[in-house]
Amino acid sequence: MSRPPTTQQFVLAELRRAILARELLPNQPIRQDSVARGLGVSRVPLREALKILEAEGQVVYRPHRGYTVTELSLTDLLEVYRLRELLESEAASLAVERYGATELERVEQEHRAVIDAAERDDLVEMIAANRRFHFALLEPAGMPRLMRVIRTLWDTTDAYRAVYYNSADNRSRVLDEHEEIVRTARDRDGAELVRLLHAHRQHAVDSLRETVGTDRQAPGQSSGGSAGAETRTEP
Amino acid sequence: MSRPPTTQQFVLAELRRAILARELLPNQPIRQDSVARGLGVSRVPLREALKILEAEGQVVYRPHRGYTVTELSLTDLLEVYRLRELLESEAASLAVERYGATELERVEQEHRAVIDAAERDDLVEMIAANRRFHFALLEPAGMPRLMRVIRTLWDTTDAYRAVYYNSADNRSRVLDEHEEIVRTARDRDGAELVRLLHAHRQHAVDSLRETVGTDRQAPGQSSGGSAGAETRTEP
DNA sequence: CGACTGTATATTGGATCCAACTTTGCGTCG
DNA sequence: CGACGCAAAGTTGGATCCAATATACAGTCG
Known part of the structure; x- marks a missing residue:
């Protein structure tokens, strides 16, 4: 089992797995400290991995409020x-x-x-x-x-x-x-x-x-746009 | 002139501008230290901004070798x-x-x-x-x-x-x-x-x-795939 | 003289530390 | 009793510091 050449890639893979396995749930804040400690790494590579997932739309990022797994209606x-x-x-x-x-x-x-x-x-x-x-x-x-x-x-x-x-x-x-x-x-x-x-x-x-089943379109964040729109300067 | 609420967003905007203004050129390594000092920030928010651009395909990332602006044929x-x-x-x-x-x-x-x-x-x-x-x-x-x-x-x-x-x-x-x-x-x-x-x-x-003009398809990196493929585990 | 190897340096990757913001809980005032 | 405001704690954002890797260079051997 060869592990990735860089920690962020390892973390990224782990995050993907965790999201898939429902270990990280939508609308539930991802506590960076706890996740990082759980993987035995620091928060820096975790944050870089999260940035990639953000750009992919897998997680939603709100400044000073952190990341959550994207809710899919x-x-x-x-x-x-x-x-x-x-x-x-x-x-x-x-x-x-x-x-x-x-x-x-x-x-x-x-x-x-x-x-x-x-x-x-x-x-x-x-x-x-x-x-x-x-x-x-x-x-x-x-x-x-x-x-x-x-x-x-x-x-x-x-x-x-x-x-x-x-x-x-x-x-x-x-x-x-x-x-x-x-x-x-x-x-x-x-x-x-x-x-x-x-x-x-x-x-x-x-x-x-x-x-x-039925579309319960949570009134919270849910729908897709997320990162890109969030980060860009214009609507 | 209201500046973004977070440094990474400021850096991100600056990077976009610099790429557009050809201050950062394709196939030319982006020296994090120099760019960060130029903007008066540390390397951390710069790296997070670069990760977003990587995911968008604007820059290419290679582990331990850093980022370059994507060359477009x-x-x-x-x-x-x-x-x-x-x-x-x-x-x-x-x-x-x-x-x-x-x-x-x-x-x-x-x-x-x-x-x-x-x-x-x-x-x-x-x-x-x-x-x-x-x-x-x-x-x-x-x-x-x-x-x-x-x-x-x-x-x-x-x-x-x-x-x-x-x-x-x-x-x-x-x-x-x-x-x-x-x-x-x-x-x-x-x-x-x-x-x-x-x-x-x-x-x-x-x-x-x-x-x-004519397609000079540089034999170097050039063509699009970049980040996503780079970061994923499978082809 | 060319190719390889080992070493030094520059640059990126990761960890720790500190600051800024957000949120929560308590107290006070209406 | 409810709403507002303030303070404290927790969490994220950013800076600095150290480690690991890649690159450049010099020296040596074929």
Whole structure:
């Protein structure tokens, strides 16, 4: 188990994990001193890691009042999926044009990794491999900024992905759909690929609607804007 | 001149300005000690500000090697505009549906601000007002995350906007087009609004192609991914 | 003479310390 | 009894200090 070359990166990874594991809850202040001591580090690298999460929208920062995990209402989640729809469709369309032997091999390799993890009932690895699979599909688009935005969107909904993968039905459906996606990728059929990916995402959305249920849009902070807007000088 | 409530925000604003003013150049290490002393602050708030810029892609960070301003090739700039195309079209389509008296009033107010600044030959204010104008147009879409992404895309190309506004021809064209955009907004004609905004952006792109000229894609770092990818554990 | 290695220096990363602000609780006054 | 104001404690923000890493340079060996 190789640990990151720098403490902030270690802390960042730990924070992501803690948010995912619901050890840090929304609307509950993140006490820097306590978290830092818990990880055996000082507050400085913690604060730098929090700044990254702030910029990603994972936590909300208010000057002199500290950080809290971002509360996600159903509305927020639906927005994330709508953005993914838009961006991943674009990425997929561009990517198919560039699929060569190398790219397809990469995709199939990750596909097998997902299957393998599923057979071993290793949910954590299955989720990770699923992510690599999807990025292997989209990355050939050759648009690094686009990929970065997509990445943060995935991060935002990581906590809910775990719920989705808890169901065996969902897991086997994922595998089936991936199979079809791989076939379509081999054929370089862009339109069909976009369609399949859309349907694929849609299942997650449906599951979300059930899981999160009615939109209780807390009157507190909740909705997304957070950091960027907070830090910028103009509305 | 009210200064920000916290030092990091002051430093952040100063860094943005310095990058825009080409006081900090791409591929040239940002010496924290020197910059911090120059601003009369310690390195801590500087580092936090740099982390935000890193997450936005404005600077590149490499552990133990520090930060540099992100180098933008023509390819990178075109990617930014392509993303804006995608995202702002979506935002505009959604926004028109929600235009009410308040929203339109806000748009027209900013429109007048742009005209006013243009008449006073106040380029800085004209650029700022232009930005407020466009965001007033899009904000009613009610998608905070979408707006945030668009905001960072604007930030990325800020340096080049100054060049564009240097030309009196470009400035007067901006005013004319804004006029037409406002009319279309009042009519709530979504399709036409999207079309106008597209043409509006296209002029900036054309200007960019001339300004930046051939793509010299420096073999160094350059291309976009930077922070997010850098900091994440997986590709 | 070139390449490598070891060392010195500069720069970044992290820890500790102090200051500023926010919040909470108590007391007082209306 | 309620609301306002003040004071104390806790938490965040910033500065300084020390450690770790990378870079530059010089010396040495092939």
